[in-house]
Amino acid sequence: MQNNSKMKVLYISGFERSGSTIVNRVLGQIDGFVAWGELRDIWLHGIVENRICSCGHLFTDCLVWQQVFNEAFNGINKFKVLEMIELQKLTRSMVLPHYFGLIKDKSFKKKVGQYLTNLEKLYQAIQVTTNSKVIVDSTKASWYGYILSLLPSIDLYVIHLVRNPKGICYSLEQRKLKGELECQWYNPLHASLSWNLKNYAVEMLLNSSSKRYLRISYENFIQNPQMIVEHILNFLDEKATNLPFIDSSTVKMSTDHIIAGSPSSRSDIGTVKLSLDEKWQQSMRKLDQALISISTFPIAKKYY
Ligand SMILES: [Zn+2]
Numbered sequence: 001m002q003n004n005s006k007m008k009v010l011y012i013s014g015f016e017r018s019g020s021t022i023v024n025r026v027l028g029q030i031d032g033f034v035a036w037g038e039l040r041d042i043w044l045h046g047i048v049e050n051r052i053c054s055c056g057h058l059f060t061d062c063l064v065w066q067q068v069f070n071e072a073f074n075g076i077n078k079f080k081v082l083e084m085i086e087l088q089k090l091t092r093s094m095v096l097p098h099y100f101g102l103i104k105d106k107s108f109k110k111k112v113g114q115y116l117t118n119l120e121k122l123y124q125a126i127q128v129t130t131n132s133k134v135i136v137d138s139t140k141a142s143w144y145g146y147i148l149s150l151l152p153s154i155d156l157y158v159i160h161l162v163r164n165p166k167g168i169c170y171s172l173e174q175r176k177l178k179g180e181l182e183c184q185w186y187n188p189l190h191a192s193l194s195w196n197l198k199n200y201a202v203e204m205l206l207n208s209s210s211k212r213y214l215r216i217s218y219e220n221f222i223q224n225p226q227m228i229v230e231h232i233l234n235f236l237d238e239k240a241t242n243l244p245f246i247d248s249s250t251v252k253m254s255t256d257h258i259i260a261g262s263p264s265s266r267s268d269i270g271t272v273k274l275s276l277d278e279k280w281q282q283s284m285r286k287l288d289q290a291l292i293s294i295s296t297f298p299i300a301k302k303y304y
Pocket of ligand 1: 054063064257
């Protein structure tokens with residue numbers, strides 16, 4: 001298959017709370033791009049839990065997702081979602097052994113081939129029903145990006161989104177204090193070690209010579225969104241005449257259909273001002289800042 005007959009998928013990888021939902025949404029406003037958040041979680045959060053789509057409808061009532069599932073699987077109700085979720089768990093557990101050559105391709109495909117086939121059907125249906133050139137997926141997990149890189153119909157481009165771990169840690173703490181979500185990473189040391197591990201995993205699984213990989217900083221994106229978007233378009237070898245910027249920091253957002261992604265930024269529509277939240281510099285304990293600096297230094301020195 002020629003590259004130009006494949007689907008272009010732009011995969012945003014990285015650690016939690018790295019700002020992927022806002023980056024995903026800005027990219028989704030470009031003509032020919034569709035960006036509906038973290039597609040890995042569509043099975044559980046969409047079909048099983050029937051969460052509210054960012055368009056305001058329940059997942060099963062969202063006409064756009066109905067169209068996608070009609071195209072891919074003859075409807076949402078007919079799809080055997082529990083089997084898919086079990087397959088997803090199995091696939092995840094097999095990624096590292098496959099990467100290290102401990103499981104051969106043939107055996108891997110025999111065990112999780114149906115998962116791979118269903119993913120291809122999902123992405124193909126999104127492309128067909130939206131008539132898009134680029135599908136953006138902000139799932140972030142390195143194992144899932146690795147799986148996408150194995151799909152023959154996908155031409156994968158990886159963005160490694162990196163955010164200052166102090167900003168992430170502060171954001172996790174605030175989220176926990178608000179009771180927004182139970183977060184297991186509010187502890188600064190745990191957050192730092194997870195940040196190291198997950199960024200390292202992205203580099204290991206998604207930054208090989210055979211893969212297209214671009215690292216961007218969240219802080220740089222928020223401060224220079226148009227410049228970074230143009231950089232991403234070059235990376236994708238795509239051109240766009242009408243970028244969605246009103247001025248250097250304001251974006252015009254339309255309704256998307258996001259089921260999984262940061263609740264604080266997935267539903268904003270109209271004129272949205274991008275601004276960097278640097279409150280951690282004043283409000284975070286100096287001891288915590290020092291702990292994060294020291295424990296993330298081996299990885300962070302490459303990024304900052
Ligand atoms: Zn929707």
